[in-house]
Amino acid sequence: MGKSDMLIRGATVADAEHLVRFINMAADDLPLHFWKQSVGPEGDPWAFGLERAARDHGSFTWRNAWMTEVEGQVAACLLGYPAEDDPAPIDPDTPAVLVPLMELEALAPGSWYLNVLATYDGFRGQGCGSALLAHAETVARDLGRDTISLIAADTHHDAVRLYAAKGFTAVARRPVVKGDWAVDAQEWILFTKRF
Numbered sequence: 149m150g151k152s153d154m155l156i157r158g159a160t161v162a163d164a165e166h167l168v169r170f171i172n173m174a175a176d177d178l179p180l181h182f183w184k185q186s187v188g189p190e191g192d193p194w195a196f197g198l199e200r201a202a203r204d205h206g207s208f209t210w211r212n213a214w215m216t217e218v219e220g221q222v223a224a225c226l227l228g229y230p231a232e233d234d235p236a237p238i239d240p241d242t243p244a245v246l247v248p249l250m251e252l253e254a255l256a257p258g259s260w261y262l263n264v265l266a267t268y269d270g271f272r273g274q275g276c277g278s279a280l281l282a283h284a285e286t287v288a289r290d291l292g293r294d295t296i297s298l299i300a301a302d303t304h305h306d307a308v309r310l311y312a313a314k315g316f317t318a319v320a321r322r323p324v325v326k327g328d329w330a331v332d333a334q335e336w337i338l339f340t341k342r343f
Contacts, residue, residue, distance in 0.1 A: 154223075154275070156283050159213035163222065164202035167213055168194065170225035170266040171201065176301060178245070179208075181329045207263065214283060216267075216276045224276035226284055227264035230291055233257055245329055248322035249299060252338040255320050256297035259340060260288030265298070265307070277307070281314050285343055295342045301333035308337070316341040 159167060172179045183193035203209055207229055216224040235254040238247060253261060262284050267276045288296050298316070300307050301324070312318075316339040324333045 153219050154279060155217045156214055156226075156279060157217065159210040159215050159225075161202050161210050163210055163213065163215055164198050166215065166222045167201040167208075167210055167225060167227070168197040171208055171227065171264050172197070174264040174266040176303075176331045176333065178329060178331070181245075182243075213264070214280065214287075216271075216280055218271055218274060218276070221271075222268075223271035223274070224267035224280055225264060226262065226280040228260055228262040228284060228287070228296075230293060231256055231259045231261040231297060243327075245325045245327050248325055248336050252299050252320055252322055252336055253297070255338055256295065256340055258293065259295040259297040260284065260291060260293040262296055262298040272306075277310050278314065281310070285341075289343070295340055297338060297340045300337050300339065301331075302335040302337060303331075303333045311339050311341075314341070315343075 179197060180193055183196045187193050187196045200206065200208055201210060204211060208227070212229045213225055213227040215222050231253060235257055238250050242250065265277060265280055284296055288294075298311070300311065302308070318337050319340050320338040321335045324331065324336055
């Protein structure tokens with residue numbers, strides 16, 4: 149595949165259905181876990197996630213996302229936003245499963261936080277992740293940030309290799325808190341890259 153076959157574009161509200169899947173893929177079904185809790189046994193967790201992705205505000209919104217298309221098909225997604233310069237203390241009512249993630253995020257204040265980088269299975273190994281990481285640097289630089297931060301699970305071996313190859317450094321780790329969330333990961337790893 150040549151680079152001319154790949155297009156990176158800002159997401160639109162019409163991409164919300166893809167965005168929901170990418171958000172969930174990147175976090176090993178943790179979003180779906182929370183969506184299920186939010187809607188209860190009678191609700192539709194995917195519809196709840198879709199509603200969140202289609203809104204105009206918040207972190208998990210199409211406004212903070214970019215899509216990679218390969219030959220006209222959505223193949224991969226990047227979602228990120230500027231981290232707080234002065235992170236607030238973690239609310240004591242925060243679900244325990246989220247606390248280690250919030251602790252790690254707070255260790256990279258003022259960075260551009262790359263929250264989601266995900267590629268559909270059929271498009272893996274075609275350079276989508278590398279292209280989106282390069283695009284993330286452009287976005288961060290345009291916003292006056294000189295560092296990108298991201299968190300990966302220790303079970304995301306391909307992603308961890310990609311981040312290391314692209315100059316990201318592992319700077320902190322926290323144990324994964326599972327509760328009733330079924331996942332194999334044992335550690336969350338905070339990576340940063342200054343440019």
